[in-house]
Amino acid sequence: MGKKVILTADSTCDLGEDLKERYQVHYYPYHIILGEKQYTDSVDIVPDDLYAAWRERRLLPKTAAIGAGEYYQFFKPWVDEGYEVVHLNLGSALSSAHQNCVAAASELGHVYPVDSCNLSTGTGLLVIQAGERIRAGMSGAEVQRELQALVQRSHASFILDTLEFMHAGGRCSSIVALGANLLHLKPCIQVDNKNHGAMSVGKKYRGALEKVLPQYTADVLGAYGELDLDHVFITHSGISQERIDLVAKEVKKLASFKEIHVTRASCTISAHCGPNTLGVLFMTRA
Structure with a gap:
């Protein structure tokens, strides 16, 4: 019998507690710096705390x-106990974590990192794939190899309601932010899973x-070839239930996914996009 395999991931995969428990995923949380204090993402600080700090004190999280x-x-500790570990990271274009x-x-051995080339539940979809393969008895090296082949099949994008947080963090100019506000534009931020998770602006609604x-x-679900209908995520940074239901209704109309998961993004993701951001994330067969 081969070694037992532990599944771990950066907390930015945003799976939600049910799926985290289903696949026995162990998170390592990112650090959130607010003013002179450092916090642990989604442990002792949540996204609404970040929004309140910005509105009340104009304090921007890092x-x-x-x-x-x-x-x-x-x-x-797992390696010392004889386990192998498969770990999924936030895309390497977005962070030095990978x-x-x-x-x-490299120093420990028996640990198999995977650059998800993605963020949020774009990574989470790959975590699920890893969990299924570990259940099937694959070794850490086999899981790593198969996941690396699946990276370009996991698709992530988000609609931003406001560019306020992007502008405050220096990720877009004041002119762009003002123009988007005046014209009532809602940009779609796309993740390039062929370029280690780099982000770009797609269609402006x-x-x-x-x-x-x-x-x-409708646009994102129709933009690719054959959909993998096992899972789809509706992931948001804090948005009304009515808007979530609106998107879920559209998803059900367009495709027969076996499971539709609604999850809330971590502080690390929410800090960059602000409230009322929502994405539909899914995998394709090829």
Whole structure:
């Protein structure tokens, strides 16, 4: 019998508690820096705390990647007990965490990092794939190899309601933010899963979210070839239930997914996009 395999992931995979429990996923949380204090993502700080700090004190959160030493200490007890570890990272274009994880894995051995080339539940979809393969008895090396072949099949994008947080964090100019506000534009932020998770602006929708969200959902689900109908995520940074239901209704109309998961994004993701951001994330067969 081969070694038992532990499944771990950066907390930014945003799976939600049910799926985390189903696949026995162990998270390592990112660091959130707010003012002079450091917090642990989704442990002692949640996204609504970040929004309140910005509205009340104009205090913008910063995020910090997990260090190589932290990963080493995280994995070591399992490796010492004879386990293999498969770990999924936030896309390496977005964070140094994967590089740090690889360094820790090289020193320890028996740890198999995967660059998800993605974020949020775009990574989470790959975590599910890893969990299924571990259940089937694959070794850590086999799971790593198969996941690396699946990375380009996991698709993530989000509709932003406002560019306020992007502008405050220096990720877009004041002119762009003002123009988007005046023209009622809702940009679609796309993740490039062929380029280690780099992000770019795709289609710019115009109008209220109630109009834009169904259009966006139809566009993204129709943009690829054959959908993998096992799982689809509706992941948001804090948005009304009515808008979630609107998107879920559109998803059900367009495709017969076996499971529709609604999850809320972690602080690390929410800190960059602000409230009322929502994405539809899924995999394709090829």
